[in-house]
Structures are given as C-alpha cells and as structure tokens.
Amino acid sequence: MTAAALLAEWEMVVGLEVHVQLKTRTKVFCTCSAEFGAPPNVNTCPVCLALPGALPVLNAKAVELATRAALALNCSVQPISVFARKNYFYPDSPKGYQISQFDKPLALDGFVEIGARADQSPIRIGVTRVHLEEDAGKSIHDRFTGVTAIDLNRSGTPLIEIVSEPELRSVEQVGAYLRVLKQIIEYIEVSDVSMEEGSLRVDANVSARRRGDTALGTRTEVKNLNSFSGVERALEVEFARQVEVLAAGGTVLQQTMLWDAGAAAVRPSRSKEGSHDYRYFPEPDLPPLILSIAWIAKMRKDLPELPAARRARFVTDYALGAYDVDVLTANSRVAEYFESVARAHGDAKAAANWVMGEVLAQLKAAGQDISSFRVRPADLAQLLDLVSGGVVSHIAAKQIFTRMVATGDSPGQLAEREGLIKVDDEAQLAAWLDEVIADMPGEAARYRAGETRLQGVLIGAAMKKSKGRADxxxxxxxxxxRLGS
Ligand SMILES: [Zn+2]
Structure with a gap:
C-alpha cells in the first residue's frame, strides 16, 4: 500500500492550546512594564522576581482584555473564577510555580466558526475554555558560550490560554482555525498576535484513529511551533508518524514532541510533564476573581464588530464580491479605512479597487501599517472625486497618489502643481496628435489604410506626450x- 493510501484510511484529530499575550501596559500581578524588546531583566521587581514576601495584585486591564476575548469567542464568562498554582520547576520561572487557573477558569463553552466565506457553510469548532495566567521568563541558550542566560522581562506578563475541543480534522482546518482566531483577537484589540514576537503561541494535541472510529486515540502534544505553516507541517509529520506506528500494530506513547523546523522532523521532548504532576491548588495570595453579571453584560455590549459580522455587512452595504470583502476585512484597520473612503466618495467599488490595489501595494512595498499611512481616507476620497468628476485621468490619478504618499499633500493641490489636470481642449489634443503622426508616419499610414489595431499604439503615444493629462x-x-478608416 502506498503511504498516501495508508494515510487516507486514518483520520487526524487535533485540539489546540493557543497562548495569547494580552496588550496591557504593565504585567498581570505587578506594575513592571510589559513592553517587548527592553534590555534583559530591566522590567523586573520583587513580585515578578519572586522575592520572599512579595505579593501579587491582579491587573484590572488584563481581566478586561481576557473577558473581551472570551466573549468574542462566544464563551460564557464565569462570575467566579479562581487562580491556581501550577507547580513545576523551570529555570526561567523563579517562583517554582505559575499562577494560572485550573478547575474554575474565567470562561467556558465557546466556539469559533471556520470556513465562513460567503460560498461555504461554516464549521463550528468548540472552545473548551479561556483562562488567564502569567507568562514565564526566557532561557537564552545562544548568547554566552556554554552558559544559559535568563531574561525575566517576560516573567509575569499576562496571557490567555484558549483551549479548543479536539474537533479539528485536518491541517487545513487547523490553519483556518488559527487564522480566524488571530483575526478575531486583532479586531477586538486585546493582543498584537505576533508569532515572531511570541505574543501568539500554539501547542497542538494530535492523535490518529481509523476512519469511522469514534473513540479518541492516544495523543501527543507537539510544541515549539512558531509559525502557522510550521503548525501545519508539524502536524502532517506527526500524524504520519503515528499512523505508521499504529498500522504496524504498535502503540502511540502519550508524550511531548518538539518540532524541529530545520529538519522538518518531530522528536520526543526529554522533559516528562503530565498534568498529574502539576499539583494544582488554589493560589492563597489572590482572592477568587468575582465579576458582576452587569459588568460582563456591559463588556459584551461594548464588543466591536467582529470579522464575520463585518464581512456580512460589507456584502449587503457595499454590494462587493466575496473575494473583495475577504481582502478588505482581513485587517480591521484596513476595513475601517476602506469604509471611510467609500462613505466620503460614494462609489464603494471604486474605493475598494483603490484600497485593494494602490493602498495595499504601497503599504506592502513600504512594510508599513495602515495606521501610519500618509494618505488619509478623506484625501483618497477627494482624489477619487477628481477621477469620477473628469478632472484628472486615471493615469494621472495614479501619479498624484504616488505624490500624496510621498508628501501627504492634498490631491487638488498636487493636480494643479504637477500640471495633471485633464486636458480636453481640442486645439491642444490636436497638437499632440500632430506630433504623434509626424513621429510615427508608418503607423499612421497603416492605421489610415484600415489597420485599426494600431489605434491603441497611436493613442498611447499621444497620452504619453500629454503626460497622462489628455482626455x-x-x-x-x-x-x-483625422485618420478615420
Ligand atoms: Zn514586576
């Protein structure tokens, strides 16, 4: 049997644990800065260094962001949740335990819908729980030869852990789930969700079973995944490994596997951690977290428009196709930018074309975020007004746009200053045509003789002479x- 035929007899079962760093100014149990990129160990204090006698105080902003995320993932936020100590020794965790939540987490029973494009029916993936916890520091192995360095700046920064049900059935579904999750988190502005900066981290529980079986197989946990494509690749490799073991009559050991992206391989982790080893108990230094029903309701009411709702609204409000809507809503700020241009200009399709074409291309070329983009929506709308009003040509508009990106000046000023106002004066247009006919007598003669496809060549040359200004x-x-054939 071929490897592909063997794999086809087995089903992949995946549940994900996604850690998201919350965008707070300070850490979750002390007032140290939570900013990324400071020199090592600068952002530390007795609390996050775990000096004896130091006591944690919960950051209200972290609770707010965690709650917002839980509600956006359709979870039921619990009026009472309890912090717990998760005991384990690790060099970058100075307390010897992590403050997390265990049997009474912040939120339960949510879901994420994937594959929710206009032409697909969505699949609902259960979210088991969302809980609040603190991050550990970092061990740095490549800074000093033969020595591991510890940076505790990250120690005590706030995280939420989003645990899914084992309901993902393919790497495509895993990729879709992660992209939807990242987009939701971005929309509600609770995290930067950057895998490069470690503010979004993924661990995957994966098992294999024969197609048709309903019981879950023994799972392994795959760690060290640092990109979405890395997650997908690692799961393919680990699933194939499990199927090979099971098909040969062997058993899969429940263990932690580390993904080695360079070798495109998984290998067992040397550390043996199981949840039964953590000896969870309620954190004695923190009272239970009590949230009023009214506060939770207010948080729900204050949620911004989520990606799925915005996609649906863009289809109805602006009569745009599924592809355009997906591109325009991929990022919430781009969506807001488009919407401002469309409202100010009036022609949503033209606004969509410009934002998807010129604006996104400029941002990509400059590696820039739209929040710092020089061309304001009102100015782009004005430029589109100039085009639709026949004041400047489409070609001239692109030149004006380039100058707007460079200078931040208004399109009206630029059109005048650069002499790009459309010319429809017949004498001037005729003069340009005369020059073209003089430059290209052969083409002109052939066009006159009936070779109509040369029209484009002659007009193109005249447009060039006019620097894009000719009507x-x-x-x-x-x-x-003149040459009518
Ligand atoms: Zn601190």
Missing amino acids: PKKLNQLLAA
Missing part, C-alpha cells in the same frame, strides 16, 4: 476624425 475619449474621437 482619452476626446483623443479617440479626434484621431478617428
């Missing part, structure tokens, strides 16, 4: 009248 419609009429 192409009038130019065509004049050419036909």
Whole structure:
C-alpha cells in the first residue's frame, strides 16, 4: 500500500492550546512594564522576581482584555473564577510555580466558526475554555558560550490560554482555525498576535484513529511551533508518524514532541510533564476573581464588530464580491479605512479597487501599517472625486497618489502643481496628435489604410506626450476624425 493510501484510511484529530499575550501596559500581578524588546531583566521587581514576601495584585486591564476575548469567542464568562498554582520547576520561572487557573477558569463553552466565506457553510469548532495566567521568563541558550542566560522581562506578563475541543480534522482546518482566531483577537484589540514576537503561541494535541472510529486515540502534544505553516507541517509529520506506528500494530506513547523546523522532523521532548504532576491548588495570595453579571453584560455590549459580522455587512452595504470583502476585512484597520473612503466618495467599488490595489501595494512595498499611512481616507476620497468628476485621468490619478504618499499633500493641490489636470481642449489634443503622426508616419499610414489595431499604439503615444493629462475619449474621437478608416 502506498503511504498516501495508508494515510487516507486514518483520520487526524487535533485540539489546540493557543497562548495569547494580552496588550496591557504593565504585567498581570505587578506594575513592571510589559513592553517587548527592553534590555534583559530591566522590567523586573520583587513580585515578578519572586522575592520572599512579595505579593501579587491582579491587573484590572488584563481581566478586561481576557473577558473581551472570551466573549468574542462566544464563551460564557464565569462570575467566579479562581487562580491556581501550577507547580513545576523551570529555570526561567523563579517562583517554582505559575499562577494560572485550573478547575474554575474565567470562561467556558465557546466556539469559533471556520470556513465562513460567503460560498461555504461554516464549521463550528468548540472552545473548551479561556483562562488567564502569567507568562514565564526566557532561557537564552545562544548568547554566552556554554552558559544559559535568563531574561525575566517576560516573567509575569499576562496571557490567555484558549483551549479548543479536539474537533479539528485536518491541517487545513487547523490553519483556518488559527487564522480566524488571530483575526478575531486583532479586531477586538486585546493582543498584537505576533508569532515572531511570541505574543501568539500554539501547542497542538494530535492523535490518529481509523476512519469511522469514534473513540479518541492516544495523543501527543507537539510544541515549539512558531509559525502557522510550521503548525501545519508539524502536524502532517506527526500524524504520519503515528499512523505508521499504529498500522504496524504498535502503540502511540502519550508524550511531548518538539518540532524541529530545520529538519522538518518531530522528536520526543526529554522533559516528562503530565498534568498529574502539576499539583494544582488554589493560589492563597489572590482572592477568587468575582465579576458582576452587569459588568460582563456591559463588556459584551461594548464588543466591536467582529470579522464575520463585518464581512456580512460589507456584502449587503457595499454590494462587493466575496473575494473583495475577504481582502478588505482581513485587517480591521484596513476595513475601517476602506469604509471611510467609500462613505466620503460614494462609489464603494471604486474605493475598494483603490484600497485593494494602490493602498495595499504601497503599504506592502513600504512594510508599513495602515495606521501610519500618509494618505488619509478623506484625501483618497477627494482624489477619487477628481477621477469620477473628469478632472484628472486615471493615469494621472495614479501619479498624484504616488505624490500624496510621498508628501501627504492634498490631491487638488498636487493636480494643479504637477500640471495633471485633464486636458480636453481640442486645439491642444490636436497638437499632440500632430506630433504623434509626424513621429510615427508608418503607423499612421497603416492605421489610415484600415489597420485599426494600431489605434491603441497611436493613442498611447499621444497620452504619453500629454503626460497622462489628455482626455482619452476626446483623443479617440479626434484621431478617428483625422485618420478615420
Ligand atoms: Zn514586576
């Protein structure tokens, strides 16, 4: 049997644990800065260094962001949740335990819908729980030869852990779940969700079973996943490994596997951690977290528009196709930018084309975020007004846009200053045509003789002479009248 035929007889079962760093100014149990990228161990204090006698105080902003995330993931936020100590020794965790939540987490029973494009029916993936916890520091192995360095700046920064049900059935579904999750988190502005900066981290529980079986197989946990494509690749490799073991009559050991992206391989982790080893108990230094029903309701009411709702609204409000809507809503700020341009200009399709084309291309070329983009929505709308009003040509508009990106000046000023106002004066248009006919006598003669496909060449040359300012419609009429075939 071929490897592909063997794999086809087995089903992949995946549940994900996603850690998301919350965008708070300070850490979750002390007032140290939670900013990324400071020199090592600068952002520390007795609490996050775990000096004896130091006591944690819960950061209200972290609770707010965690609650917002839980509600956006359709979870039921619990009025009472309890912090717990998760005991384990690790060099970058100075307390010897992590403050997390265990049997009474912040939120339960949510879901995420994946594959929710206009032409697909969505699949609902259960979210088991969302809980609040603190992050550990970092061990740095490559800074000093033969020595591991410890940086505790990250120690005590707030995280939420989002645990899914084992309901994902393929790497495509895993990729879709992660992209939807990341987009939701971005929309509600609770995290930067950057895998490069470690503010979004994924561990995957994966098992294999024969197609048709309903019981879950023994799972392994795959760690060290630092990109979405890495998650997908690692799961393919680990699933194939399990299927090979099971098909040969062996058993899969429940263990932690580390993904080695360079070798495209998984290997067992040397540390043996199981949840039964953590000896969870309620954190004695923190009271239970009590949230009023009214406060939770207010948090729900204050949620911004989520990606799925915005996609649906863009389809109805702006009559845009599924592809355009997906591109325009991929990022909430881009969506807001488009919407401002569309409202100010009036023609949503033109606004969509410009934002998807020129604006996104400029941002990509400059590696820039739209929040710092120089062309404000009102100015882009004004430029589109100039095009639709026949004041500047489409070609001239692109030149004006480039100058707007560089200078931040208004399109009206630029059109005048750069001499890009559309020219429809017949004498001027005729003069340009005369020059073209003089430059290209052969083409002009062949066009006159009936070779109509040369029209584009002649008009193109005249447009070039006019530096994009000539009114192409009038130019065509004049050419036909002059050399009419
Ligand atoms: Zn601190």
